[in-house]
Amino acid sequence: MTSSGTNPGGLTGSAAWELLLPAASAPARARGRALQAALREAIRSGRLTSGTRMPSSRDLAADLGVSRGLVTEAYEQLTAEGYLRSGRGAGTWVGDAVRAARPVAHDLAPRPGGGRADFVPGTPDLSLFPRAAWGAAQRAVLADLPHHDLGYPDPRGLPRLRTALAELLARRRGVVADPERIVVVSGVTQATTLLGWALHARGMRAVGVEDPGSPQHGALYAAAGMRTVPLPLDADGLAPGPLVASGVRAVVTTPAHQYPTGIAYSARRRTELLSWARSVDGLLLEDDYDGDFRYDRAPVGALQGLDPERVAYTGSVSKSLAPGLRLGWLLVPGFLTEEVVALKRAMDLGNPSLDQALFARFLERGDYDRQLRRCQRAYRERRDTLVAALSEHFPEARVSGIAAGLHAIAELPGRHGPEAAFVKRMADAGVAVRALGDCAHTPTDGPGVRLVLGYAHLTPTRIRTGVRLMAEALDG
Ligand SMILES: Cc1ncc(COP(=O)(O)O)c(C=O)c1O
Structure with missing residues (x-):
C-alpha cells in the first residue's frame, strides 16, 4: 500500500485505510459522502487516533482507487469539522479535538x-430524580447494612440486588432472570466492554452492529479489539439477508426501540434472529435501550426471554433514574457467565456495595416502579x-x-x-x-x-x- 510509509502509531497496519475501501466502492454519486462518513467513523471509533498523519491525498486516492479530488474534498470537509487538521507545511493529521469528540458519539x-x-x-x-425517596433509602441502608456487606463484594453484585433485579426484569421485560447469571455493572457501557472482551478472549474478532445505530456500540467493541460490521435495517429490524451474508457470529441489537430509528423489532424478526443465532452457534447482544418506556403499544418483552442461551441482555438506570448513578445489569448465557464474572472482578472487583444495597431497597419497596x-x-x-x-x-x-x-x-x-x-x-x-x-x-x-x-x-x-x-x- 503506497501510504504505509505515512502510517505511524495509532493504526494497526493498514486496517484503517482498508476500512475506507467499502466507501470507495460506493456508487459514484454517493462516494464523496461515503468516504467522509467512513473517515469520521474511523476517527470517532478510535481506529485513527489523534496525531496520526494522514497519507497524502495522492497516495490515499491511489490506494482506494478514487479521484484525488474526492480525497482532497474529504480532507477539507473533515478539517472544517475539526476531525482533521492541516499542518503548517504540507500534511494532514487527525485532530486533537477528536479526543474530546470520541466518547461524545451521539x-x-x-x-x-x-x-x-x-x-x-x-x-x-x-x-x-426522586431525591426524597433516594435520600430516605440511603439513610435506611446506612443504618441497616451489616458490617460484612462493607467488605469486598461478590463481583457479580450483592445477592439481594440480583434477586430484586431478577424479579423486576422478569416482571417488566419478560426476561428469564436467574440471579446467578446477573452481573451488576456500571451501565450498558461497562456491560458492552465486558462482552467485547469476553468474546475477544474466545477468539471472536468481528461483531455486527445496526446501521444506522448507536456510535457507542461500534466504539466500545472496537476498543475491545473487534472489527464492527455495519448491518442494514428494514422495517422489521435488522435485515436477515445481510446478517447471514456477513459471516459474523455476534450482533448488537436494540429491539425495544432501535437507536436511532425508533423501530420496534417485529415478532417475526425476533424469531428469525434467534434462528440465525442458533444456526451459527452465535449470540445476540441485546441492549434494552429505552425498554422502560412505551406509550401506546402493548408491551414487547425482551428478546432474551425467548432464548436466554443465545442472548446477552443489558440495561441500566441511566434513562429511568440518572446516568450519573452509573448502575446497570448484564445477564449472560450460562456458557459465558464465568468468563464475564472473572473480567468484572479483574476490572473493578464489583460495584460499590452501598449503592447496590440502596438500589435493592429502592426496588424491593416499589420506589422504582x-x-x-x-x-x-x-x-x-x-x-x-x-x-x-x-x-x-x-x-x-x-x-x-x-x-x-x-x-x-x-x-x-x-x-x-x-x-x-x-x-x-x-x-x-x-x-x-x-x-x-x-x-x-x-x-x-x-x-x-x-x-x-x-x-x-x-x-x-x-x-x-x-x-x-x-x-x-x-x-x-
Ligand atoms: C445505545 C445506547 N445504549 C445504552 C446507553 C446507556 O449507557 P449507560 O447505561 O452506560 O449509561 C447509551 C448511552 O448513551 C447508548 O447510546
Whole structure:
C-alpha cells in the first residue's frame, strides 16, 4: 500500500485505510459522502487516533482507487469539522479535538447549557430524580447494612440486588432472570466492554452492529479489539439477508426501540434472529435501550426471554433514574457467565456495595416502579407535545418511532436538506438537533432531512418553543 510509509502509531497496519475501501466502492454519486462518513467513523471509533498523519491525498486516492479530488474534498470537509487538521507545511493529521469528540458519539456529551433549545437525544429529565425517596433509602441502608456487606463484594453484585433485579426484569421485560447469571455493572457501557472482551478472549474478532445505530456500540467493541460490521435495517429490524451474508457470529441489537430509528423489532424478526443465532452457534447482544418506556403499544418483552442461551441482555438506570448513578445489569448465557464474572472482578472487583444495597431497597419497596410510572406519564405528555408542535409548524414532516423511548424521528422533505446544512442552520439559530445521518455507517443518499429529536429532558413549553424556533430559523 503506497501510504504505509505515512502510517505511524495509532493504526494497526493498514486496517484503517482498508476500512475506507467499502466507501470507495460506493456508487459514484454517493462516494464523496461515503468516504467522509467512513473517515469520521474511523476517527470517532478510535481506529485513527489523534496525531496520526494522514497519507497524502495522492497516495490515499491511489490506494482506494478514487479521484484525488474526492480525497482532497474529504480532507477539507473533515478539517472544517475539526476531525482533521492541516499542518503548517504540507500534511494532514487527525485532530486533537477528536479526543474530546470520541466518547461524545451521539448522546454522552455533557449538555452545554447555552443555546435556546436542545433536542439532542440521550438524557432523561434529571429533575425527575426522586431525591426524597433516594435520600430516605440511603439513610435506611446506612443504618441497616451489616458490617460484612462493607467488605469486598461478590463481583457479580450483592445477592439481594440480583434477586430484586431478577424479579423486576422478569416482571417488566419478560426476561428469564436467574440471579446467578446477573452481573451488576456500571451501565450498558461497562456491560458492552465486558462482552467485547469476553468474546475477544474466545477468539471472536468481528461483531455486527445496526446501521444506522448507536456510535457507542461500534466504539466500545472496537476498543475491545473487534472489527464492527455495519448491518442494514428494514422495517422489521435488522435485515436477515445481510446478517447471514456477513459471516459474523455476534450482533448488537436494540429491539425495544432501535437507536436511532425508533423501530420496534417485529415478532417475526425476533424469531428469525434467534434462528440465525442458533444456526451459527452465535449470540445476540441485546441492549434494552429505552425498554422502560412505551406509550401506546402493548408491551414487547425482551428478546432474551425467548432464548436466554443465545442472548446477552443489558440495561441500566441511566434513562429511568440518572446516568450519573452509573448502575446497570448484564445477564449472560450460562456458557459465558464465568468468563464475564472473572473480567468484572479483574476490572473493578464489583460495584460499590452501598449503592447496590440502596438500589435493592429502592426496588424491593416499589420506589422504582413508582419512578417508572412517574417518568412514563411525563414523557408521554412530552412526546404528544412534540408531535403536536411538529404537525403545527412542519405539517409535511413524517414523524415516526414515537411508540416508545425518549426520542422521535422527524423526516422533512428535500427542500430542507442536506442534513449537515440544516443542522448548521439550526445551530446558528441556537437550536441543537442531531441528524440521523450522524448515526449511519453507510450514508443514505436521500435529499431530505431526518432528525433524531430527544424530548424527555425538555418541558412541554420548551418543546413548543424549540419547534417554533426551528420553523423560524427556516423562514428567516
Ligand atoms: C445505545 C445506547 N445504549 C445504552 C446507553 C446507556 O449507557 P449507560 O447505561 O452506560 O449509561 C447509551 C448511552 O448513551 C447508548 O447510546
